[in-house]
Amino acid sequence: MHKNILEVQDLKKYFPLSGKQVKAVDGVSFSLEEGTTLGIVGESGSGKSTIARLILKLIEPTSGKVDFLGESLYDLPQKELRTLRSNMQMIFQNPYLSLFPHLSIGDNIEQPFIINRLGNDSVRREKVLELMDLVGVSKDYYHAFPHELSGGQQQRVGIARALALNPKLIICDEPVSSLDVSIQAQILNLLEKLQKDRNLSYIFIAHNLAVVEHISKKVAVMYLGKFVECADTAELYNNPLHPYTKALLEAVPSLEADGGKAFEAIYGEIPSPLNPPKGCRFCTRCKYAKPECLSVEPEYREVNPGHFVACHLV
Incomplete structure (x- = not known):
């Protein structure tokens, strides 16, 4: 129950x-x-x-x-x-506006770890790649910027970021x-x-x-x-x-x-x-x-x- x-x-x-x-x-x-x-x-x-x-x-x-x-x-x-x-996390209506346009996809997903001071650079990178794989975003997009992704891919990035802190x-x-x-x-x-x-x-x-x-x-x-x-x-x-x-x-x-x-x-x-x-x-x-x-x-x-x-x- x-x-x-x-x-x-x-x-x-x-x-x-x-x-x-x-x-x-x-x-x-x-x-x-x-x-x-x-x-x-x-x-x-x-x-x-x-x-x-x-x-x-x-x-x-x-x-x-x-x-x-x-x-x-x-x-x-x-x-x-x-x-x-x-x-408690949130997934927003407009995936593009919810992401930092000047940060790469990897850096966007990494933000919760940085803000909460979790892990070093290598640990955070590994976690980000795991999250990208979990939501179906290719690791080839790690250094891409939000405007280079489709709306669906952007929302997957938003979901990955929401999942970062479990x-x-x-x-x-x-x-x-x-x-x-x-x-x-x-x-x-x-x-x-x-x-x-x-x-x-x-x-x-x-x-x-x-x-x-x-x-x-x-x-x-x-x-x-x-x-x-x-x-x-x-x-x-x-x-x-x-x-x-x-x-x-x-x-x-x-x-x-x-x-x-x-x-x-x-x-x-x-x-x-x-x-x-x-x-x-x-x-x-x-x-x-x-x-x-x-x-x-x-x-x-x-x-x-x-x-x-x-x-x-x-």
């Missing part, structure tokens, strides 16, 4: 703007089992990347709690926090969204293999439900700073309950002749987090909204074992 490597409780991040508050993340709670993947899906502006930065403590929370490996992340002294954070948790912030579909599959397969071989835990952020389906054990759907639905992957895909989840599934291409089960698409844009709807945050785009949805915020509750949803219609 898996144990929880990460526990997030009532996490909030509000940004002050023009005398108001932008509620980027507004009371999110979840746990992540060791060696598994939690997919977090939603449109741009829903707060997914803010959650990632809060977990890594790249930004300070407004309130809430994050426990990692049994330690309260926000209560640790700086020295202990530095040690703990070596077990982390237990990797946050993947839309790591394949900028890549061609065929390359996306290769990177996803690589991440799955690394997870199996190294017992890695992932938080996989995406805006496309199709991308997270096969890599995630559990999927959370996020809208305007809140989770609106969360369940085991098979349960979520076979029995979606929230209209927003159904609409996201509608957007997933299907190879079936009839296009699969028909769901209504959503229209319009996500409201501003500076002025969210008073009731259900999805009510302005939901064709099923009733008066209660416009005035009362739905409770995020467990409706089936392990299946949580925030919707008055359920």
Whole structure:
């Protein structure tokens, strides 16, 4: 049985703007089992990347709690926090922008060893070559620069660098969204293999439900700073309950002749987090909204074992 490597409780991040508050993340709670993947899906502006930065403590929370490996992340002294954070790494959306353009591929991957003062030059070089082989980047690229590699190769370099310190948790912030579909599959397969071989835990952020389906054990759907639905992957895909989840599934291409089960698409844009709807945050785009949805915020509750949803219609 898996144990929880990460526990997030009532996490909030509000940004002050023009005398108001932008509620980027507004009371999110979840746990992540060791060696598994939690997919977090939603449109741009829903707060997914803010959650990632809060977990890594790249930004300070407004309130809430994050426990990692049994330690309260926000209560640790700086020295202990530095040690703990070596077990948490991130893979970014744009592989080229995440690399140092003036450093060679070998030097890019070597940076975590240098920053943490690990090994001498020869030991670090050996480790870098091992990591390059692990992620499928030829050693011939050791002295090449990032602009000389394809997008897929650049992302493999980013993955190698994330693996350098043998982390237990990797946050993947839309790591394949900028890549061609065929390359996306290769990177996803690589991440799955690394997870199996190294017992890695992932938080996989995406805006496309199709991308997270096969890599995630559990999927959370996020809208305007809140989770609106969360369940085991098979349960979520076979029995979606929230209209927003159904609409996201509608957007997933299907190879079936009839296009699969028909769901209504959503229209319009996500409201501003500076002025969210008073009731259900999805009510302005939901064709099923009733008066209660416009005035009362739905409770995020467990409706089936392990299946949580925030919707008055359920």
